[in-house]
Amino acid sequence: MTASLEKQPNLDQWLAITGDGRVVVRSGKVDIGQRISTALAAIAAEELDVSLDRIAMATVETGVSPDEGVTSGSNSMQDSGQAIRLAGATARRYLINKAAAQLDVEPASLEIADGLIRSLDTNRSVTYWELQGDQPFEVPIDPEATVKAPGDYEEVGNPQTARGLADLVTGQPVFVHDMNPPGMLHARVIRPPHYHARLHALDESACERIETSGVRIVRDGSHLAVAGAEEYAVVKAAEQLAAAADWDMRGGLPTADIFDAMKTNERVSLPVADGIPRREPVPDLPDPPADAATTLTARYEKPYHMHGSLGPSAALAQTDGDKIHIWTHSQGIYVLREALAGGLGMAEEDLHIVHVPGAGCYGHNGADDVAVDAALVARALPGTPILLKWTREDEHAWEPYSTCMAMAVQASLDAEGNVVAWSQESYGDTFMMRPRNSPPGEGARRLLPLRYIENGAEDPVPQPAMRYHVGIHRNLDPLYKFPNPRLVKNLVRGLPLRTSALRTLGGFANVYAIECFLDELAEAADIDPVEFRLRNLDDDRAKACVQALADSLFKDSKPDNRGRGIGFAQYTNSKAYSAVGVELEVGDDAAIKLHRAVISVDAGQVVDPDGLIMQSEGGFIQAASWALHEEVKFDRDGVTSRDWDSYPILRFDNIPEIETILIDRPGDPYLGAGEAVSGPAGAAIANAVYDTTGLRLRRMPFTPEALRAAAMS
Amino acid sequence: MAKSKLTVNGTAQEVDCDPATPLLYVLRNTLNLKGAKFGCGLEQCGACAVLVDGEPVLSCVRAVSEFDGQNITTVEGLSENGEPNAVQRAFIAESAAQCGYCTSGLVVATAALLKRNPQPSREDINEALADHLCRCGSHVRVLKAIDRLAAAGGSHDR
Numbered sequence: 001m002t003a004s005l006e007k008q009p010n011l012d013q014w015l016a017i018t019g020d021g022r023v024v025v026r027s028g029k030v031d032i033g034q035r036i037s038t039a040l041a042a043i044a045a046e047e048l049d050v051s052l053d054r055i056a057m058a059t060v061e062t063g064v065s066p067d068e069g070v071t072s073g074s075n076s077m078q079d080s081g082q083a084i085r086l087a088g089a090t091a092r093r094y095l096i097n098k099a100a101a102q103l104d105v106e107p108a109s110l111e112i113a114d115g116l117i118r119s120l121d122t123n124r125s126v127t128y129w130e131l132q133g134d135q136p137f138e139v140p141i142d143p144e145a146t147v148k149a150p151g152d153y154e155e156v157g158n159p160q161t162a163r164g165l166a167d168l169v170t171g172q173p174v175f176v177h178d179m180n181p182p183g184m185l186h187a188r189v190i191r192p193p194h195y196h197a198r199l200h201a202l203d204e205s206a207c208e209r210i211e212t213s214g215v216r217i218v219r220d221g222s223h224l225a226v227a228g229a230e231e232y233a234v235v236k237a238a239e240q241l242a243a244a245a246d247w248d249m250r251g252g253l254p255t256a257d258i259f260d261a262m263k264t265n266e267r268v269s270l271p272v273a274d275g276i277p278r279r280e281p282v283p284d285l286p287d288p289p290a291d292a293a294t295t296l297t298a299r300y301e302k303p304y305h306m307h308g309s310l311g312p313s314a315a316l317a318q319t320d321g322d323k324i325h326i327w328t329h330s331q332g333i334y335v336l337r338e339a340l341a342g343g344l345g346m347a348e349e350d351l352h353i354v355h356v357p358g359a360g361c362y363g364h365n366g367a368d369d370v371a372v373d374a375a376l377v378a379r380a381l382p383g384t385p386i387l388l389k390w391t392r393e394d395e396h397a398w399e400p401y402s403t404c405m406a407m408a409v410q411a412s413l414d415a416e417g418n419v420v421a422w423s424q425e426s427y428g429d430t431f432m433m434r435p436r437n438s439p440p441g442e443g444a445r446r447l448l449p450l451r452y453i454e455n456g457a458e459d460p461v462p463q464p465a466m467r468y469h470v471g472i473h474r475n476l477d478p479l480y481k482f483p484n485p486r487l488v489k490n491l492v493r494g495l496p497l498r499t500s501a502l503r504t505l506g507g508f509a510n511v512y513a514i515e516c517f518l519d520e521l522a523e524a525a526d527i528d529p530v531e532f533r534l535r536n537l538d539d540d541r542a543k544a545c546v547q548a549l550a551d552s553l554f555k556d557s558k559p560d561n562r563g564r565g566i567g568f569a570q571y572t573n574s575k576a577y578s579a580v581g582v583e584l585e586v587g588d589d590a591a592i593k594l595h596r597a598v599i600s601v602d603a604g605q606v607v608d609p610d611g612l613i614m615q616s617e618g619g620f621i622q623a624a625s626w627a628l629h630e631e632v633k634f635d636r637d638g639v640t641s642r643d644w645d646s647y648p649i650l651r652f653d654n655i656p657e658i659e660t661i662l663i664d665r666p667g668d669p670y671l672g673a674g675e676a677v678s679g680p681a682g683a684a685i686a687n688a689v690y691d692t693t694g695l696r697l698r699r700m701p702f703t704p705e706a707l708r709a710a711a712m713s
Numbered sequence: 714m715a716k717s718k719l720t721v722n723g724t725a726q727e728v729d730c731d732p733a734t735p736l737l738y739v740l741r742n743t744l745n746l747k748g749a750k751f752g753c754g755l756e757q758c759g760a761c762a763v764l765v766d767g768e769p770v771l772s773c774v775r776a777v778s779e780f781d782g783q784n785i786t787t788v789e790g791l792s793e794n795g796e797p798n799a800v801q802r803a804f805i806a807e808s809a810a811q812c813g814y815c816t817s818g819l820v821v822a823t824a825a826l827l828k829r830n831p832q833p834s835r836e837d838i839n840e841a842l843a844d845h846l847c848r849c850g851s852h853v854r855v856l857k858a859i860d861r862l863a864a865a866g867g868s869h870d871r
Contacts, residue, residue: 033811033813162808165804165805165810166805169801169805169809169817170788170791171748171749171787171820172748173747177750180745230730231741232731232733232734308848310752310814310847311751311752311760357812358814359814360811360814360848360849361812362849391754610808614808614851617850617853617854618849618851620850621850621853622848643753644753644758644846649846651843652842652855
């Protein structure tokens with residue numbers, strides 16, 4: 001049974017039948033463009049035998065929706081999908097039995113079509129809406145409920161149109177940024193130059209001029225904001241107030257090279273076995289075994305990456321007596337509530353948090369922090385709805401990044417090319433800084449604005465994440481059958497930038513390292529890279545995934561000036577399998593031109609095939625952008641990647657043709673797939689560059705400057 | 714404060730505001746047209762694109778006073794009687810949006826491109842979309858939507 005069902009075991013927590021012919025489905029997972037609501041609706045329609053247009057996906061809000069933690073980790077199909085599947089099956093059986101009693105027939109004689117239950121014996125019928133409209137079920141979900149056989153599926157696995165797509169393409173107001181309740185004020189925050197600066201003084205005359213113009217200044221310690229009815233006046237006031245602020249810089253950011261710092265800074269080092277860190281001493285790197293013919297060593301590195309949501313984060317907040325209502329695009333409304341209640345010393349019931357879509361993010365961007373900014377301003381202006389939006393600069397400079405990482409790998413091959421020793425140590429800061437309030441007090445530390453208010457919280461001190469395949473050690477454990485791999489995670493202290501969860505956590509960097517190093521080993525063993533992977537895998541689904549990719553990628557010969565490379569992983573060694581192949585060219589200008597990508601994915605039973613393909617395509621494109629372009633830059637005075645020129649990302653002119661091969665497994669459990677492609681994609685690009693240039697790129701991003709530097713050395 | 718006269722989605726509008734106000738704020742707040750989005754305020758991402766006399770223009774920086782007397786079409790104005798037009802239908806058919814925040818700008822840019830050039834080459838498309846960023850990675854679908862429209866030739870309204 002999933003955690004979602006254990007926490008919310010009752011059918012009424014997940015499903016309701018309305019009198020007007022709809023099925024309301026409640027999930028705690030939010031749609032962030034990954035089409036989870038489309039897939040969940042298909043599952044509910046399937047198990048209940050109703051048409052898709054009868055399914056209403058409920059708004060996700062605290063106090064009403066099931067608490068499913070955070071929408072993250074590619075868990076939504078395995079958690080919410082499975083819960084709704086069982087809820088639908090439980091409800092269907094309940095309704096059949098109720099109908100049988102009412103119609104005085106045997107349940108087995110009943111059939112259902114779009115919510116109409118009809119007796120084959122008597123031809124009498126009753127609908128779900130007549131039987132159950134607006135009434136609670138008051139029964140638990142049966143974890144053993146008989147679910148529909150895949151052979152009988154009518155919705156699941158069929159092409160679906162994403163819910164809400166028509167509203168997006170016609171510009172309807174669906175985003176939190178678009179909200180406009182009566183009496184609303186627009187608001188902006190004025191951030192310090194960098195994390196450690198605090199407000200020293202404000203120019204009083206400038207403040208007076210701003211307030212005379214009708215814009216309110218809301219200050220709490222070093223937390224500065226402006227609010228007013230006219231948005232552009234607020235934008236200008238924020239600029240004026242920023243100019244009027246005198247900051248105590250308190251030393252600035254550490255400027256040591258981050259890749260050096262990851263070697264020399266204090267760190268917490270833990271051995272990892274079977275995907276779980278152990279509170280044990282780290283074993284020394286042993287000498288190569290006696291049968292080792294070749295031993296290779298390499299260090300792979302990636303810089304800080306940002307989520308770079310296309311729309312800066314925003315939230316609407318309004319007080320109502322002791323309560324605060326917040327509308328937010330947070331991916332975890334319950335954890336935000338817990339952390340903010342703790343941070344503000346409020347009862348959780350006094351915070352009502354509603355999810356409203358924002359710009360896509362795939363991780364922990366500014367969403368939670370801006371909700372707190374809005375709440376602070378709303379508290380200072382009681383009863384007034386406050387729509388607070390971050391600027392592009394706020395989002396670029398203040399979102400929590402994906403940490404820089406380094407992966408030190410060493411492996412030995414025997415004379416036959418078998419891997420006889422494998423060691424990997426991964427280094428980085430935390431990925432685990434989403435809101436929460438355990439231990440008590442942590443809520444204030446994890447919500448950025450609460451560090452700047454009067455008597456604000458200290459910066460949080462990250463502790464090593466200890467669960468299976470999270471944080472730095474996500475996908476540190478190779479799926480390959482290497483003997484006694486030596487695996488170590490190193491949580492490095494004193495790194496300069498604020499970090500938290502971004503799509504795949506450490507998985508992207510670890511798979512990049514593993515899959516590039518595998519190519520290095522295959523070459524040393526003089527074995528084809530595909531063959532080398534197949535030899536070292538014993539999981540048939542993994543092998544099938546690699547083989548499907550290889551069959552397509554290598555079907556035709558490539559032009560001479562292009563290189564091909566592959567990468568493979570099973571996400572967290574327990575979710576979707578994906579292999580990625582890339583065909584690219586390195587131009588005379590040392591720029592990488594992506595021509596073709598092939599992706600194979602095994603995500604178990606496929607529910608929404610187009611949604612799965614889109615997640616795969618999007619995962620590839622984001623990973624390609626990370627690999628080719630992205631690096632958060634900073635100096636002593638703060639982050640210098642403050643717009644799209646100083647933090648370039650992949651554009652339309654370098655989008656390859658992408659072929660996605662879905663390996664459907666009817667009846668098998670759903671395997672989360674939203675993050676499966678990223679790691680293999682990064683490695684495939686590096687391996688393809690090696691294939692065409694002979695340059696082994698061990699540090700991202702693969703810019704023309706990096707390629708030229710590699711060619712020189 | 715000053716008055717600017719604009720025609721927006723076919724309706725004449727007189728807006729009374731600070732003439733330096735960027736067009737985007739007037740569209741979103743004064744006229745309550747939320748289709749065009751604020752993405753950067755720096756003319757770097759394309760989320761705020763609208764059509765001005767049929768040409769795509771980024772609306773997040775340039776002042777409303779610059780557009781006096783001009784014809785503005787937002788993504789809402791492309792719809793026909795509240796129904797998606799050919800470009801919007803192609804975006805739906807190809808699932809050319811994930812979060813959808815960049816989508817309005819891409820729909821507008823696509824409409825302008827195809828009106829000018831019904832059979833654009835990949836280079837033409839790259840040029841037309843050079844200012845447009847998408848962070849969810851829906852690019853492939855946008856390109857497919859454009860291919861679909863080009864294949865339909867001039868038989869569809871744009």
